[in-house]
Amino acid sequence: MTSTQRGRRHVAVVGGGPAGLAAAVAAAEHGARVTLIESGRELGGQYWRHLPGERDGHGQAVLHHGWSTYQDLERRVRSTPDITVLAETSVWAVDAPTAAGHGAGLGIPTLQLLTGPADAATRVPSTLGPDAIVIATGAHDRTLPFPGWDLPGVSTGGAAQAFAKSERIAVGGNVVVAGAGPFLLPVAASLAQVGSRVIEVVEANRIPRLASGWLPRPWQLAGAPGKVSELFGYVAGQLRHRIPYRVGEAVVEAHGDGRVERVTIASVDAEWRPIPGSERQVACDAVCVTHGFTPRLEVAIAAGCALGDDRFVVIDESCATSAGGVYAAGEVTGIGGVDLSLAEGRVAGHCGAGGSSRDAQVSDAQRKRAVFGAFAARIDAAHGVRPGWQDWLRDDTIVCRCEEVTAGQLRRKAAATGSRSLRSQKLATRAGLGICQARICGRSAEELLQAATGSTGELDEGIVDRRPIQTPIRLAELAGISEEQHPLTGRQDP
Structure with missing residues (x-):
C-alpha cells in the first residue's frame, strides 16, 4: 500500500443491490477506497438478478426495470480501481469498537467476513476494519402464516420472481398471487412472462384504506412520473393477460394432498378479519403470498444502529445512523422502491467518504430522496399489515415451520406463563430457533405473543432481528479463525 492510499478513507459497503452499488460508486467518486461486500455470486442484489452465464444472451432486460441503470453501475x-468487490462474502459477526480502536478506523465496528459458497466447507475468514460502513442489506418478503402455508407449492412473491428472473422458471402453471402491497403486480407480471396462468391477484386491503394511502397530496406523485408509468404498465399487463385484481380479500387456507391443489379465499374487513360466509375455493397448483417486507437488520443492530417504531434503521439527512461512522441506505431504512434506494445509496456513500449532505454532488439524490421517500409512507398507509390476520389461524396452524410450532402452542404457553418476554417464549416453544433463525416466522410470533399477553409495547431485548451470529457458520470455521489472518484484499487494514 502506498503512502497516498494509506491516508485515504476506507469505506466498507455491505450489500451489492441498488443502494450498495450507488454507495460504492459515490464513495469512490469522492476519493475513498471502497470494499463492496456481496453475499451472492453476482452484483445486483434481490432486485437485479441474473440468468446463468450460459443462458445470458440479450434477455436479461426482459424481466427487469432499470436494467440499463444496473449495467452502468456494475x-x-x-x-x-479503488473499488474492491468481495463476492460470495457474508458478514457473520460485527465486533464493537474497542478503546484501542483499529488504526484509522478508530471507533468504527469491525466486520468479520466469510468468503466462499454458502454451503462450502472451505470458506475463507477475514477481518475488515474500515473508516466508515454503509449498510445496504435490503429486505425480504414477509408472509403471514395460514393453514396449509407449509404445503409444497406455497412460495413468497419474492421467491417466485427470483425463479422467473434468474432461471426463467415458473413456480406453477395456475397461480394465485395474494397478500398486500404494490409488489403483487410485478410478481404477477413476472409469472405471466414465464408462462404461468395467473388466476387472480388478491389484495387484503379494501378500497377506503388504499385510497387513504394513495390519494392524498396527489401533486407528490407528479414528481415521480416513472412510478406512474410503471403502474400503468402493470395495469396494462393485467388487462392483456386478463388477470383479475380483487381487493379486500385474502388467502386464508391452502389445501392439497402432498402439494397445493386449491386455496380458500375469503373477504376480510378493514382489520383483515375474515368475514364469515364469504369463503370461496379456487383451484391452483401454486400460490405466491407476500404481505410486505421485513428489513434485514442483523448487521445494523450488531453495529449499534437505532431502530424506529416501525423497526427500520433511523437515518438523518446524510444517511448516518446513530452509530458513529455507520451509514444505511435502501430498504433497510424503509420500503420505498429502487429509486429511493439509489438516491439514499448515493448520499450514504458520498457522506461515508467524508462528503457533506449539502454538497452539489448529491443535490439531485437529495431531491429524489424527498420525492420517493413519500412513497414509503404511502405504501405503509395503504398496504400495511393489520392485526385481524390472526383470526384466520387455527390452533393447529404451524407458525414456525422449522420447529413445527403451532399458533395454539404459542398462545397456550403465553397464557400459562403470563410472560411477555419473547426470549422466554422462544425457549419454551422453540419458535424461531430453527435453521432460518426466525427470519420467516419471527414477526408473526411476536405479534401473536403480544395479542396473547395483551401487551402493546416493545416485547423485550429478545426481538427476532437481534442475532449474535448474522449468518450460519460452522463450528470448524469458527475454530479456525485467528486474529493474525489478513483481510481478503491481501493487505492489512489501514
Missing part, C-alpha cells in the same frame, strides 16, 4: 464498480 460497469463503474468493476472498472474503478
Whole structure:
C-alpha cells in the first residue's frame, strides 16, 4: 500500500443491490477506497438478478426495470480501481469498537467476513476494519402464516420472481398471487412472462384504506412520473393477460394432498378479519403470498444502529445512523422502491467518504430522496399489515415451520406463563430457533405473543432481528479463525 492510499478513507459497503452499488460508486467518486461486500455470486442484489452465464444472451432486460441503470453501475464498480468487490462474502459477526480502536478506523465496528459458497466447507475468514460502513442489506418478503402455508407449492412473491428472473422458471402453471402491497403486480407480471396462468391477484386491503394511502397530496406523485408509468404498465399487463385484481380479500387456507391443489379465499374487513360466509375455493397448483417486507437488520443492530417504531434503521439527512461512522441506505431504512434506494445509496456513500449532505454532488439524490421517500409512507398507509390476520389461524396452524410450532402452542404457553418476554417464549416453544433463525416466522410470533399477553409495547431485548451470529457458520470455521489472518484484499487494514 502506498503512502497516498494509506491516508485515504476506507469505506466498507455491505450489500451489492441498488443502494450498495450507488454507495460504492459515490464513495469512490469522492476519493475513498471502497470494499463492496456481496453475499451472492453476482452484483445486483434481490432486485437485479441474473440468468446463468450460459443462458445470458440479450434477455436479461426482459424481466427487469432499470436494467440499463444496473449495467452502468456494475460497469463503474468493476472498472474503478479503488473499488474492491468481495463476492460470495457474508458478514457473520460485527465486533464493537474497542478503546484501542483499529488504526484509522478508530471507533468504527469491525466486520468479520466469510468468503466462499454458502454451503462450502472451505470458506475463507477475514477481518475488515474500515473508516466508515454503509449498510445496504435490503429486505425480504414477509408472509403471514395460514393453514396449509407449509404445503409444497406455497412460495413468497419474492421467491417466485427470483425463479422467473434468474432461471426463467415458473413456480406453477395456475397461480394465485395474494397478500398486500404494490409488489403483487410485478410478481404477477413476472409469472405471466414465464408462462404461468395467473388466476387472480388478491389484495387484503379494501378500497377506503388504499385510497387513504394513495390519494392524498396527489401533486407528490407528479414528481415521480416513472412510478406512474410503471403502474400503468402493470395495469396494462393485467388487462392483456386478463388477470383479475380483487381487493379486500385474502388467502386464508391452502389445501392439497402432498402439494397445493386449491386455496380458500375469503373477504376480510378493514382489520383483515375474515368475514364469515364469504369463503370461496379456487383451484391452483401454486400460490405466491407476500404481505410486505421485513428489513434485514442483523448487521445494523450488531453495529449499534437505532431502530424506529416501525423497526427500520433511523437515518438523518446524510444517511448516518446513530452509530458513529455507520451509514444505511435502501430498504433497510424503509420500503420505498429502487429509486429511493439509489438516491439514499448515493448520499450514504458520498457522506461515508467524508462528503457533506449539502454538497452539489448529491443535490439531485437529495431531491429524489424527498420525492420517493413519500412513497414509503404511502405504501405503509395503504398496504400495511393489520392485526385481524390472526383470526384466520387455527390452533393447529404451524407458525414456525422449522420447529413445527403451532399458533395454539404459542398462545397456550403465553397464557400459562403470563410472560411477555419473547426470549422466554422462544425457549419454551422453540419458535424461531430453527435453521432460518426466525427470519420467516419471527414477526408473526411476536405479534401473536403480544395479542396473547395483551401487551402493546416493545416485547423485550429478545426481538427476532437481534442475532449474535448474522449468518450460519460452522463450528470448524469458527475454530479456525485467528486474529493474525489478513483481510481478503491481501493487505492489512489501514
